[in-house]
Amino acid sequence: MSKSLGNSPDPLELIDKYGADGVRMGMMLAAPAGNDILFDDSLCEQGRNFNNKIWNAFRLVKGWNVADIEQPEYAALATEWFEKQLIAATAEIEDLFLKYRLSEALMVVYKLFWDEFSSWYLEMIKPAYGEPIDKKTYESTLHFFDVLLRQLHPFMPFITEELWQHILDRKEDESIMTAQVEKYTEKESDESIKFIASFNKIKEVVSGIRTIRLQKNIAQKDSLELQVIAADAEVLKYSEVIKKLCNISSISVIEQKPEGASSFMVNTTEYFIPLGDLINVEDEIKKLETELKYQEGFLISVMKKLSNEKFVNNAPDKVIEMERKKQADAESKISTLKESIASLNK
Amino acid sequence: MELASKYNPTDVEGKWYQYWLDNKLFSSKPDGREPYTIVIPPPNVTGVLHMGHMLNNTIQDILVRRARMQGKNACWVPGTDHASIATEAKVVNRLAQQGIKKTDLTRDEFLKHAWDWTDEHGGIILKQLRRLGASCDWDRTAFTMDEERSESVIKVFVDLFNKGLIYRGVRMVNWDPKALTALSDEEVIYKEENSKLFYLKYKVEGDKEGRYAVVATTRPETIMGDTAMCINPNDPKNKWLKGKNVIVPLVGRVIPVIEDDYVDIEFGTGCLKVTPAHDVNDYMLGEKYNLKTIDIFNDNGTISEAAGLYVGMDRFDVREQIEKDLDKAGLLEKVEAYTNKVGFSERTNVAIEPKLSMQWFLKMEHLAKPALEAVMNDDIKFYPSKYKNTYNHWMENIKDWCISRQLWWGHRIPAYFLPEGGYVVAENAEEALQLAKDKTGNSSLTIDDLRQDEDCLDTWFSSWLWPISLFDGINNPNNEEIKYYYPTSDLVTGPDIIFFWVARMIMAGYEYEARCHSKMYTLQALYATNLDVKCLNLLVTLQIH
Numbered sequence A: 001m002s003k004s005l006g007n008s009p010d011p012l013e014l015i016d017k018y019g020a021d022g023v024r025m026g027m028m029l030a031a032p033a034g035n036d037i038l039f040d041d042s043l044c045e046q047g048r049n050f051n052n053k054i055w056n057a058f059r060l061v062k063g064w065n066v067a068d069i070e071q072p073e074y075a076a077l078a079t080e081w082f083e084k085q086l087i088a089a090t091a092e093i094e095d096l097f098l099k100y101r102l103s104e105a106l107m108v109v110y111k112l113f114w115d116e117f118s119s120w121y122l123e124m125i126k127p128a129y130g131e132p133i134d135k136k137t138y139e140s141t142l143h144f145f146d147v148l149l150r151q152l153h154p155f156m157p158f159i160t161e162e163l164w165q166h167i168l169d170r171k172e173d174e175s176i177m178t179a180q181v182e183k184y185t186e187k188e189s190d191e192s193i194k195f196i197a198s199f200n201k202i203k204e205v206v207s208g209i210r211t212i213r214l215q216k217n218i219a220q221k222d223s224l225e226l227q228v229i230a231a232d233a234e235v236l237k238y239s240e241v242i243k244k245l246c247n248i249s250s251i252s253v254i255e256q257k258p259e260g261a262s263s264f265m266v267n268t269t270e271y272f273i274p275l276g277d278l279i280n281v282e283d284e285i286k287k288l289e290t291e292l293k294y295q296e297g298f299l300i301s302v303m304k305k306l307s308n309e310k311f312v313n314n315a316p317d318k319v320i321e322m323e324r325k326k327q328a329d330a331e332s333k334i335s336t337l338k339e340s341i342a343s344l345n346k
Numbered sequence B: 001m002e003l004a005s006k007y008n009p010t011d012v013e014g015k016w017y018q019y020w021l022d023n024k025l026f027s028s029k030p031d032g033r034e035p036y037t038i039v040i041p042p043p044n045v046t047g048v049l050h051m052g053h054m055l056n057n058t059i060q061d062i063l064v065r066r067a068r069m070q071g072k073n074a075c076w077v078p079g080t081d082h083a084s085i086a087t088e089a090k091v092v093n094r095l096a097q098q099g100i101k102k103t104d105l106t107r108d109e110f111l112k113h114a115w116d117w118t119d120e121h122g123g124i125i126l127k128q129l130r131r132l133g134a135s136c137d138w139d140r141t142a143f144t145m146d147e148e149r150s151e152s153v154i155k156v157f158v159d160l161f162n163k164g165l166i167y168r169g170v171r172m173v174n175w176d177p178k179a180l181t182a183l184s185d186e187e188v189i190y191k192e193e194n195s196k197l198f199y200l201k202y203k204v205e206g207d208k209e210g211r212y213a214v215v216a217t218t219r220p221e222t223i224m225g226d227t228a229m230c231i232n233p234n235d236p237k238n239k240w241l242k243g244k245n246v247i248v249p250l251v252g253r254v255i256p257v258i259e260d261d262y263v264d265i266e267f268g269t270g271c272l273k274v275t276p277a278h279d280v281n282d283y284m285l286g287e288k289y290n291l292k293t294i295d296i297f298n299d300n301g302t303i304s305e306a307a308g309l310y311v312g313m314d315r316f317d318v319r320e321q322i323e324k325d326l327d328k329a330g331l332l333e334k335v336e337a338y339t340n341k342v343g344f345s346e347r348t349n350v351a352i353e354p355k356l357s358m359q360w361f362l363k364m365e366h367l368a369k370p371a372l373e374a375v376m377n378d379d380i381k382f383y384p385s386k387y388k389n390t391y392n393h394w395m396e397n398i399k400d401w402c403i404s405r406q407l408w409w410g411h412r413i414p415a416y417f418l419p420e421g422g423y424v425v426a427e428n429a430e431e432a433l434q435l436a437k438d439k440t441g442n443s444s445l446t447i448d449d450l451r452q453d454e455d456c457l458d459t460w461f462s463s464w465l466w467p468i469s470l471f472d473g474i475n476n477p478n479n480e481e482i483k484y485y486y487p488t489s490d491l492v493t494g495p496d497i498i499f500f501w502v503a504r505m506i507m508a509g510y511e512y513e514a515r516c517h518s519k520m521y522t523l524q525a526l527y528a529t530n531l532d533v534k535c536l537n538l539l540v541t542l543q544i545h
Helices: A011-018 A020-030 A041-062 A073-098 A102-125 A135-152 A157-167 A190-216 A233-237 A239-246 A281-307 A309-314 A317-345 B009-022 B051-069 B084-097 B107-121 B124-132 B147-162 B220-225 B236-241 B280-289 B315-328 B365-376 B387-396 B429-440 B480-485 B495-512 B531-535
Strands: A037-039 A224-229 A248-254 A261-266 A269-274 B035-039 B073-077 B166-176 B181-183 B188-204 B212-217 B228-231 B245-247 B254-259 B272-274 B332-345 B353-362 B381-383 B415-417 B423-425 B490-493 B520-523 B540-542
Touching: A011 A020, A011 A041, A011 B051, A011 B124, A020 A037, A020 A041, A020 A102, A020 A157, A020 B009, A020 B051, A020 B124, A041 A102, A041 A135, A041 A157, A073 A102, A073 A135, A073 A190, A073 A239, A102 A135, A102 A239, A102 B051, A135 A157, A157 B009, A190 A224, A190 A233, A190 A239, A190 A261, A190 A269, A224 A239, A233 A239, A239 A248, A281 A309, A281 A317, B035 B051, B035 B480, B035 B490, B051 B073, B051 B124, B051 B490, B084 B107, B147 B166, B147 B423, B166 B332, B181 B353, B188 B220, B188 B315, B212 B220, B212 B272, B220 B315, B228 B236, B228 B280, B272 B280, B280 B353, B315 B332, B365 B387, B365 B495, B381 B387, B387 B495, B415 B429, B423 B429, B490 B495
Parallel strands: A224 A248, B035 B073, B228 B254, B381 B520, B490 B520
Antiparallel strands: A037 B540, A224 A269, A261 A269, B166 B181, B166 B353, B188 B212, B188 B245, B188 B332, B228 B272, B245 B254, B415 B423
C-alpha cells in the first residue's frame, strides 16, 4: 500500500550494521510526531551507542561482589533519590504516550538511563575498587535496572530481553514482553520534588569540584577538603554523596573567604577547595603565566583587527560580532588568570 | 549464562525472536482482558521494506509492546495488499521482457503469471519485518485476495448494489492510457505545465463577409471531437454569432453555436469549443444540450477511426502536427505561451485523458455523512490534529467513487450480463443464474449464457474493509473476534492515504459495524519524496507531505 519512492537507505543493511534496536532508536530520534523528518545514519549510530551503554552498565553492576555489610549512608541517599527520579520519569513517559509523543517518551527514558542512572546513580553507589557492595544497594540497583529495561523494551525489544533474562533466573517461558510496566501508586509528592531539586544542587557542587580537579590537574585519588560560606542546609544533608563522588575528606562551614583556595558558585553559595600542597605553586604560576602571555597576545591581535577601520566597515556583522566576542572572552580570561596568579604569589 | 564483553546484536536478535515465536508470545485470542488492536497498513504483496515501512512499523511495534506490558490483550494483525494496478504493471513489464503481450494472453493465463509472481515475491516484506522485531500475530497473516477477504469484498459489492448505492453508467472518467484503466479522482495528480494556447479560426457557415470565430484551446488535437461551439449570452462581443453554425477547422464539420452562462467571457475570445467526449465540463454541456459525442481516442491515447483525421497517431504527436497543418491552412490566428494544470496518473505518470466510459460507481453521500461526523465530533482523532481539516475538506466535497478498473489482477466484479442485454449482480455464478432466470422468465438459461464483467475492483475497495474483514466481520457478522477486537485501537499510517484508505475505512465501519475506530489514528508514517537528492549529502528527508 505504501509507495516506495527514491533510493532510501536499505533498512536491512542498517540493521546489519547497527542492530535492530539501534535502527529503531535512530528512526524514533528522527521522528517527532507530525513534522518533517531528518534521517541520518548517525542517528542509528547513536542508537547503537546507547545499546553499548546499557550493556556496559549492566556488566559493571553484575561484576560487583556482594557482601552482607551495612548500607553506607551515601548509598541509602542515592537509592532514595533514584527511586524518586524513576517515579517522576514514569509519570512523564505515561503522559507522553497518551499524547502519542513517542520520540519524546524515548528521550525521557534515554536521559533517565544515560544521565541519571549511569552517570550519577551508578557513580554514587559504585564500591571502591576491589571492595564489595552491600546487598541492599545491590538489590535496589537490580530492581532499578529491571524497571528501566521494561521502560525501554517497547523501543528496544532485543537488548532489553537479553539483559532482563540475565538479571534473575527466569522461568522457561518467561519474557520481558509480557512483564508489566512498573505502575507506581505513589504520586509525585512535594517532598519528592524538593528532594530531587536538592539533588540537582548537589550535582552542581560535584561538577564544580570536578572542574577544579580538571583545571588544576589533581587526581581523583588525592582527597580534597570542601569549605562553604553560608551553607545551604539542604545540600549539607546529602554531604555523604558529595564526599563519595568527589573524594572529599571533609566538608566544613567557614565564616570568611580562605586564601589560596579555588572557588566556585552554586546559585548564591560559594564553595572553596583549599589547594595547599596539592599543587606545586611555582609550576602552577609558570603555567598560568604562559597562558596569560598567550591570552594577552591573542587579545592584541583581535584588537588590531577591530581597530582597523577598513575591516570594521566591510566585514559582515556576524564576523565583527565574533571578533568582539573573542575580545570579551580573552579579557575575562586574562582577569581570572591575573587573580589566580596574585592569589598564588601570596 | 555468561554475558559477552561486547554487545553483539546478531548474537541476540535472532535468538530472542525465535524464543518469542516458540512461546507464542505474539499470539492473541479473545479473553477477559481489555483488547488492544492494530491492523497493519498492508504493504504491497510484492514490495520490499523501505525506510517508510521501517518507521511506520517501528511505531506500531512500540505501541503494541507497550499495550501488552500494560496488561492489555494486544493483537497486531499483519498482511499484504494485492495492489491491483501496481502489481499488474509489474507483471506486464516482466512479460514484456519475455516478449509476451498481455493482449496475447487469456485472463486465466495472465492471472497464472500474476499468481506466480505473487508466490515468488509475496511475503518477503513480512519476513523482513521480523528482523525489525515486529511482534505481529503471524498466525493471522492475511492477504487482500485470499479466500476470506475476497468473499468479503464480493459480499459487500452485492450488498451495496442491492441497497442501490452501486450503479453502472457512462461517465467521464480519468483514463490512464498507459495502464489502460479508469482511475479514481484521488489517483490523479495535478501538475503545472508550460503549454501553449492555440487560437483557432472557426469559419461562420454561409457568412458572406467570410467572417470567423476564434476559439482559444490548449488541446487543438481534440477538434475532431467538437460537436458545438458555446458563447455566453451575456457577452456583447460575440452576440453576432448567436443562432449561427460554424465550421470546425480542417475537419469541415458544421456545428451549432450554443449559449450558456458557463462560458468565461474573459478567457480567450469568449468562444468555447465543446468536445463532450474529452472534457468533463464539455460533457456536462453535452448532456444539457443533447449534443453528439465523438470519441476520437483509442484507449492507448492514439487517434481513433471516429476522428477521421490523424488516425493511429499519438495524441501528443498530433498536437504538434495539427499546429503546422492549421497554420498552413491559414486557420491558426496565433499561439501564446500558457501555464495550466494537467492531471497525471499517480501510478504510471502519464497524462490522464478524460474519457467517457462505462464504469461502476459507488454513491458516497450516504456513506460519507457518519464518517465525517465521527471525525468532527472527535469520536475519531487524528494525531497530529491538523489532518482533521484536510479530512473535513475532502469529505465535504466528495464525489461518487469510480470502483471499476480495466485490470485483471484484483477482485472481479460480480456482475453477469444476460444474452438479451441487462445484467444481474450476485455472489457467484449459480446465484446469478437463478436471478437471471427470475429476471428473464427464461428457465432454459445456463451458466454459459451468462458473461461475467471483465473488470476488477479498485484495490481500495478491498482495503477499505481491512479492519473488518481481518476478523471475518463481513462473512460472519457478530462473531466473537469482531466483537472483541473491533473497533481497532490505533492506526499508524501516512497522511497521503487519508482519503484513499482512512476515510473509506471509517465509512465501511459505519456501514457494516455501525461503529468505527472509536479511538484514534496516529499519522506518522512517511514517504521519502526527496530522498534521491538528499542522499547525496548523506542526509535523508522523510517527508510527511
